[in-house]
Amino acid sequence: MNKCTDSDIQEMLPDLLHRALSDSERRRVEAHVATCESCREDLDVLRTVKSAAIFAPSIDVASVVRQIPPYRTIVPATERPATTRMVSWLVAASLALVALGGGSILLQSNGPTSVRRVIQQSPNQIATTPEPTKPTQAESLVKIVDPVAAPRSHALALAADADGLSDGGLVQLMNDMDNFDALPASEPDPVLSVDSGDSL
Amino acid sequence: MIPSPEGRPEETDLELINRWRAGDGRAATRLVGRHSQALARFAASAGERDGIEELVQDTFVRAFASLDSFRGESTLRTWLFTIERRLMLDRRRSERRSRETVPVEESDHVSEYGALDGLIAEEAQEKVRKSLDALSPTQREVFTLRVQQGLSYKEIAEVVGSTEGAARVHYHNAIKTVKEFLKDE
Numbered sequence: 001m002n003k004c005t006d007s008d009i010q011e012m013l014p015d016l017l018h019r020a021l022s023d024s025e026r027r028r029v030e031a032h033v034a035t036c037e038s039c040r041e042d043l044d045v046l047r048t049v050k051s052a053a054i055f056a057p058s059i060d061v062a063s064v065v066r067q068i069p070p071y072r073t074i075v076p077a078t079e080r081p082a083t084t085r086m087v088s089w090l091v092a093a094s095l096a097l098v099a100l101g102g103g104s105i106l107l108q109s110n111g112p113t114s115v116r117r118v119i120q121q122s123p124n125q126i127a128t129t130p131e132p133t134k135p136t137q138a139e140s141l142v143k144i145v146d147p148v149a150a151p152r153s154h155a156l157a158l159a160a161d162a163d164g165l166s167d168g169g170l171v172q173l174m175n176d177m178d179n180f181d182a183l184p185a186s187e188p189d190p191v192l193s194v195d196s197g198d199s200l
Numbered sequence: 201m202i203p204s205p206e207g208r209p210e211e212t213d214l215e216l217i218n219r220w221r222a223g224d225g226r227a228a229t230r231l232v233g234r235h236s237q238a239l240a241r242f243a244a245s246a247g248e249r250d251g252i253e254e255l256v257q258d259t260f261v262r263a264f265a266s267l268d269s270f271r272g273e274s275t276l277r278t279w280l281f282t283i284e285r286r287l288m289l290d291r292r293r294s295e296r297r298s299r300e301t302v303p304v305e306e307s308d309h310v311s312e313y314g315a316l317d318g319l320i321a322e323e324a325q326e327k328v329r330k331s332l333d334a335l336s337p338t339q340r341e342v343f344t345l346r347v348q349q350g351l352s353y354k355e356i357a358e359v360v361g362s363t364e365g366a367a368r369v370h371y372h373n374a375i376k377t378v379k380e381f382l383k384d385e
Contacts, residue, residue, distance in 0.1 A: 011368070018350030045379050049347050052328035056244035057252055059236035064257045065229050068264045071221050 004038040013043050017050055213276035217267060232260055235277055238349060239284050245332065245344035246288060255291070259284040278355045281345065285359055331381035335374050342367050343374035 004010060009032045015021050016029050033039045211219070211230070219227035239256045248255060263270075263283050270279055332340050341360055345351045346367075353364040353371075360367065 010372075014346050014350060017347070020350055042375060042379065045375065045382060046347050048324060048382065049328050049331075049343075049378065052325040055325075056237070056240040059232075059240050059253055059256050061229060061233045061236060064232050064236060064260050065225070067257055067261050068228055068232075069261070070225075071223070071264075071267070 002038060004036050004042075006032060006036075006039075009033075009036075009039060010042065013039065013046055016043070017046055214272055217270070217276070220264075221267075228264065231276070235280055236260070238277060239280060241348060242281055242344065243284060243288065245348055246285075246341055247333070247337070248288060248291075251291075255284065255287055258287055262287070274355060274358050277349075278351065278358055281349075281351075281359045285341065327382060328378075331378045334377055334381050338362075339370045339374040339377070342370040343378070346371050 009029055012021060012025060012029050013033075016026060016033075019026075021029065033043060211227075213231065213234070216227040216231050220231070236256050239259055240252050243252045243255050259280055263280055270276070332344070335343060338360060342356055345356045345359060346353075351359070353367045356362075356367040356371075357364045362370075
């Protein structure tokens with residue numbers, strides 16, 4: 001059996017079954033099917049599938065309709081009155097003002113003083129800081145690892161020390177830092193509770 | 201208005217929808233009566249076995265609740281098929297999830313298929329059902345919408361969320377498979 005090459009006709013076969021073709025289209029399809037074995041076979045398959053109504057329960061229309069909610073016109077969301085919007089804007093503006101004011105007060109109380117302190121300390125530090133000597137590993141570690149242990153004013157001194165280091169000194173400091181194990185090499189042995197039997 | 205078989209002018213779906221919106225409950229009855237069996241057949245053809253009535257009911261409840269979003273660009277039936285298909289997909293997803301967590305008892309499995317076999321008595325129907333089982337879910341939907349419901353490719357594409365071209369390809373692959381299956385049987 002030769003395969004039909006008229007795809008237009010093949011497309012219209014289901015429409016022929018559902019009587020969805022115009023008269024002229026129907027006559028054209030029927031004339032083709034009369035001479036084309038492939039299309040006749042396709043049409044037979046389609047008829048079989050269409051007529052073999054797969055079991056579907058009959059639907060109780062009344063029970064379905066009972067479940068349908070009554071129609072309600074969707075009421076458009078009413079726009080909020082202008083006064084409400086104005087109050088919202090005022091609240092937002094007040095909050096922003098409070099946040100800005102608080103921030104600037106904080107800056108005035110902490111920021112400039114700290115900066116002033118640094119400026120006051122820096123010339124002395126630089127003037128009195130002796131010619132930097134190559135720091136020992138232990139000294140570097142104290143300054144880097146335990147800043148709390150050093151006095152607060154030394155925080156700047158550390159920076160000044162680092163700035164004052166020669167290239168060789170910096171390399172040495174970095175090497176020292178690389179070689180330093182900040183964490184213990186292994187976990188400490190678990191502490192086992194030894195039941196001495198005294199408690200019993 | 202379209203003429204009814206009795207010669208009386210039959211109201212279109214849109215006219216019935218407007219009547220329902222105006223408070224006429226009988227319009228809803230007409231609409232459900234007009235489309236419910238097609239929805240039940242589509243569900244059965246798509247492989248639904250249980251709860252088809254509930255599925256059709258849910259489809260109508262959802263459709264009527266969102267009828268304002270129906271613009272009439274497609275037919276009401278196409279729109280209803282689209283809603284029903286989404287519900288079927290949701291149902292299959294939740295069934296898959298429950299299958300993954302709850303083991304299916306062997307006895308349940310047997311009784312389900314036993315009941316189905318009893319319902320499909322005729323040999324031809326059994327053959328067709330098996331041939332449809334051989335299709336992929338999308339091929340099956342496209343094929344049954346085209347052959348059993350008579351939808352155009354444009355409408356099918358709307359229902360299955362695809363393109364007309366893809367629907368055509370699915371249909372041609374499906375008819376080839378079904379033809380071969382029925383020939384071999």
